[in-house]
Amino acid sequence: MTTHNERRLLPWSGLDGKPCYLTIEANGGYLSRLADQIESVQLDLAAELLEHAFEVLGDGEVGQDELRCLTMDMTGALRDVHRVAISRGRRLPPMDPPAWEGDDEGPRLPAVAFG
Template sequence: MSNTPGRPTAPRLLPWTSPEGKPCYLIGDGDGAVSRVADDVEDAQLDMAAELLDHAADMLADDRATAPQLHFLAARMSESLHQTCRIAESRGAFLPVPESLN
């Protein structure tokens, strides 16, 4: 995530939720400790999603995969897709608006 250090930004959707499951936001200049932790968590989530996709391709190519294995795979993929969508929403909020849309 690249915010301009030292400049306040719109609230950032963080890659985790509160204990009650509510979204967490950060207001800051994008250069603090929490921003760096959020960046690291997002990077780890995206890396895990890529690894999960590779695993899914292998498992789906194997005709010996069982229904419980495929169910577990689908559950993990659902979690990963949820995390990836959250990252896209968070990062998309900081994309510049093209001049033609202003």
């Protein structure tokens, strides 16, 4: 299987805070499987945190400290989910453009659609 990008963005950073990459192996080696497991945990934690956020924000008596803590947790989860999305997106094969792309005429809508 040919991949779009031969390097995988890992779900952790190096000691210097820079992104870590792994050369993609055809059979999925140990580090690749470990990265899959960590991504799964990160996505599960983000989903749980999202549920918690709805509960906290629905409480009319939530304090500033709790909101600050929730915001910090949500920021970290968003960072992790964003990294997972980038990593997985880079591993998708290139797609053929839609059939309508490149059509100079574009979609045809009646004039009433524009008010």
